[in-house]
Amino acid sequence: MVALAERLQARRSRFEFVFDRPRVLGTLFLAPAIIYVLALVGVPFLLAVYYSLSAYTVYNPSYHFVGLQNFIDVINSGVFRRTLANTFIFTFGSQILGLILGKFGALLLLRPFPGRKIVRALIILPWVVPIALATVAWEWMFDSLYSVINWTLIALGIVTRTDAPNWLVDPGLAMLSVIVVNAWRFFPFAIVIFLAGITAIPQDVIDAATVDGAGFWRRNYQIILPMIMPIVVVGLVFGLVFTFTDLSIVYLLTNGGPVNATSVLGFEGFQVGIISGDVAHGAAISLFMLPVLFILVIVMLRFIRRQEI
Amino acid sequence: MATVTATEITKKFGDVSAIDGVSLSVADGEFLVLLGPSGCGKTTFLRIIAGLEKQTAGDIAIDGMVVNDLPPRARGIAMMFQTYGLYPHYTVRDNIAFPLKTQRVPKDEIRTKVAWASALLGIEHLLDRRPRQLSGGERQRVALARALVREPTALLLDEPLSNLDAKLRSSARNEIKQFQQRVGTTTIYVTHDQVEAMGMGDRIAVIDHGRVRQIGTPASIYDDPADRFVATFVGTPPMNLIDWNGGHLGFRPEDFLPREMIENGEVTEFSFFIERSEYLGSERIVYGRLEGRSAAQEITAKLPPAHVPLAAIRPGEWHPFAVRNDALRYFDQSGVRRRQS
Structure with missing residues (x-):
C-alpha cells in the first residue's frame, strides 16, 4: 500500500496544480488591471510631470529642462488664480447643491406612492443622458432671448422683461448656471447613494428612535445621517474628484466666459496645453489638481475609517 | 405606570x-x-x-x-x-x-x-x-x-x-x-x-x-x-386529538398513561400500539396509535421514566393505556371547547 501511494505521487508534475496556488492565480488575475492602470494612467501622468518641468510646446517640441519656471509663471498669472478659485467654487457649490437635492429626492422616493418605480427610473436620466445633449438643452434654457427660465419668471411676475437675468453673460450668474447644471447631473447619483444608505438602516433602529421620542428632524440628523455618513462620504469623494477635474460643462456651456468667470482647472489646462499648444504650461496647470485631490481623498478616507460602525 | x-x-x-x-x-x-x-x-x-x-x-x-x-x-x-x-x-x-x-x-x-x-x-x-x-x-x-x-x-x-x-x-x-x-x-x-x-x-x-x-x-x-388551536399550540408535545362524536376529544400526553399507573378515579381506556419511544432524561416520549383509529393520527404519551416499568412500553406491542376522565377535553366540530361530551 505504501509503495503504491508513493508511486502515484511521484508521477504528478510539479506544475499540474500551479493554478491552485493563490500567488500564481492572484498575479494572473490582477495583471490586466495593473497593466492597464500603469499604461494608461501611470505613463501619461509621468509624462505630464515631465512636460511641466520642460519647455515643450507644440511648435517647439523640446524636452529642455526648465525646473519650476512653468509653475512660477502659472501662479503669477491672474487668469490662473481666478481659475483656481473658480474650480473650488464650482466643485463645492455643485456638490453641496447636489447633496441637498439628493437627500430630499431620496426621502421623497422612500415614501410609497403610485408610480414610484417609474419616477425612480426617470430620476436617473440626468446622469445617463450624454453630457453634450443635456448641456445644449440647458444652454437653450439659459438663452438670453428664448430662455424658458426667464419666461417663467416673467410670467410669474417675479421679474420684468427689461431686467430679466442674463444667465450666461453676467459673471456671477454664469458661475451659478454651470453649478446648477453640474448639480443637476450629480444629484441622481446622490439620490442613489442616499437611497442605498437609508434602506440599509435596520427598520428597528428607526422605529426605536421614533418610540424614543425623536421627531422627523432629530431622526434624520441624529440617527439616519450619521449612520449613512460613511457611504455618503464615499459618494462625495467621487463627486468631488469628478467635478474638480471636469471641463465638459464649462467647455460646452460658457467656454470659460464671460472673461474667465467660469474657467476651471481642467478647462484652462486644456485651453493652454492643447488649444494654444503650450503643453508645458498646460501640464503645470493641470498638475495643480493633484495635491488638492490627494489631500481631499486622504482626509475623506481617514474620516471613513474613524466613522466605521 | x-x-x-x-x-x-x-x-x-x-x-x-x-x-x-x-x-x-x-x-x-x-x-x-x-x-x-x-x-x-x-x-x-x-x-x-x-x-x-x-x-x-x-x-x-x-x-x-x-x-x-x-x-x-x-x-x-x-x-x-x-x-x-x-x-x-x-x-x-x-x-x-x-x-x-x-x-x-x-x-x-x-x-x-x-x-x-x-x-x-x-x-x-x-x-x-x-x-x-x-x-x-x-x-x-x-x-x-x-x-x-x-x-x-x-x-x-x-x-x-x-x-x-x-x-x-x-x-x-x-x-x-x-x-x-x-x-x-x-x-x-x-x-x-x-x-x-x-x-x-x-x-x-x-x-x-x-x-x-x-x-x-x-x-x-x-x-x-x-x-x-390553543390546545394544540400550547404544550410540547401538543395535546393529542382524536375524532369523537363529530368533534374532537383531546388529552395531554402527560395524562395518557399505562393503565396500571392510574390507581383511582374514573378513566377512559385505550388500546395503544407503541411504535417508538424517545428517552429524554427527565421524561420518556412514546409515539404510537390507538386501536380502531387511523395510523395517520399519531398519539404521544409523556411518561416519567423512573416510574414506568420498561416492560410496559416495548415498541411493536399493544398495551392498555388510559386517561383520567377529568383530564379529557371535548371540542365541537368548529373547534370550540365543550364542557361535556
Whole structure:
C-alpha cells in the first residue's frame, strides 16, 4: 500500500496544480488591471510631470529642462488664480447643491406612492443622458432671448422683461448656471447613494428612535445621517474628484466666459496645453489638481475609517 | 405606570386583515404575553399600541385616555425591538441617554438617570463602548436600560430573546421577569415561544390569524384551552386529538398513561400500539396509535421514566393505556371547547 501511494505521487508534475496556488492565480488575475492602470494612467501622468518641468510646446517640441519656471509663471498669472478659485467654487457649490437635492429626492422616493418605480427610473436620466445633449438643452434654457427660465419668471411676475437675468453673460450668474447644471447631473447619483444608505438602516433602529421620542428632524440628523455618513462620504469623494477635474460643462456651456468667470482647472489646462499648444504650461496647470485631490481623498478616507460602525 | 386598553382593533393591509377585532386590557403593573405563531399579527398589534402603525379601526387607550391620534413620542411608551435597534454610532451611554435628550431633560438629570438605569441592569462598565463591541446579552441589557430610563407608562417587548442562544435565553427570561416585578412597569411582551409565555406572563393572550383565541393565566391556558388551536399550540408535545362524536376529544400526553399507573378515579381506556419511544432524561416520549383509529393520527404519551416499568412500553406491542376522565377535553366540530361530551 505504501509503495503504491508513493508511486502515484511521484508521477504528478510539479506544475499540474500551479493554478491552485493563490500567488500564481492572484498575479494572473490582477495583471490586466495593473497593466492597464500603469499604461494608461501611470505613463501619461509621468509624462505630464515631465512636460511641466520642460519647455515643450507644440511648435517647439523640446524636452529642455526648465525646473519650476512653468509653475512660477502659472501662479503669477491672474487668469490662473481666478481659475483656481473658480474650480473650488464650482466643485463645492455643485456638490453641496447636489447633496441637498439628493437627500430630499431620496426621502421623497422612500415614501410609497403610485408610480414610484417609474419616477425612480426617470430620476436617473440626468446622469445617463450624454453630457453634450443635456448641456445644449440647458444652454437653450439659459438663452438670453428664448430662455424658458426667464419666461417663467416673467410670467410669474417675479421679474420684468427689461431686467430679466442674463444667465450666461453676467459673471456671477454664469458661475451659478454651470453649478446648477453640474448639480443637476450629480444629484441622481446622490439620490442613489442616499437611497442605498437609508434602506440599509435596520427598520428597528428607526422605529426605536421614533418610540424614543425623536421627531422627523432629530431622526434624520441624529440617527439616519450619521449612520449613512460613511457611504455618503464615499459618494462625495467621487463627486468631488469628478467635478474638480471636469471641463465638459464649462467647455460646452460658457467656454470659460464671460472673461474667465467660469474657467476651471481642467478647462484652462486644456485651453493652454492643447488649444494654444503650450503643453508645458498646460501640464503645470493641470498638475495643480493633484495635491488638492490627494489631500481631499486622504482626509475623506481617514474620516471613513474613524466613522466605521 | 398605566393601564393599556385596546378596543376592537382592526388593521388591514389592502384587503388582508392582519388584526381582526382585538380587544384586551392590561392592568397597571401587569405582565401580559401575546403568544402566537409567526404572522399571526401580534407584532403589528404591538406596533399599533406604540403608535408606529395606525389601526384601521378601534381605539387604543392609555390610562383611560384615547391615544389614537397621538404620535409615538407623545404616548410615553417604551419599546424594545427584536434586533434591539441600538444606535450603532452612539456609545452605550448616549444610547441610554437618547430618549431623555429628545425630551429635553436637563443634563444633570440625564447623568443621574443613565447611572440609575445602567446600575439597575449591571452595565456600568459598558457605558463607553459602542453596540458592535457588545455581546448579544449585553446588547439586550442596553436596550432594556434605554427603554426604562425615562420610566415609561408601559413597556412593549417584541421577541426580545429570539436573538440569544438557548442558554442565555433562559437566564435572560428570568432576569426580565424579576426586573419587571421590581420596577412594576406595565408590560406587553410578544413571543412565539410558549416556554417564555408560560414562564413569564401574569396572563397570556393566545393570538391566531389576527384574533385573540383566549386570554388567561398560564394555568388556565394550559388546563382549560378555549379551543382546538390553543390546545394544540400550547404544550410540547401538543395535546393529542382524536375524532369523537363529530368533534374532537383531546388529552395531554402527560395524562395518557399505562393503565396500571392510574390507581383511582374514573378513566377512559385505550388500546395503544407503541411504535417508538424517545428517552429524554427527565421524561420518556412514546409515539404510537390507538386501536380502531387511523395510523395517520399519531398519539404521544409523556411518561416519567423512573416510574414506568420498561416492560410496559416495548415498541411493536399493544398495551392498555388510559386517561383520567377529568383530564379529557371535548371540542365541537368548529373547534370550540365543550364542557361535556
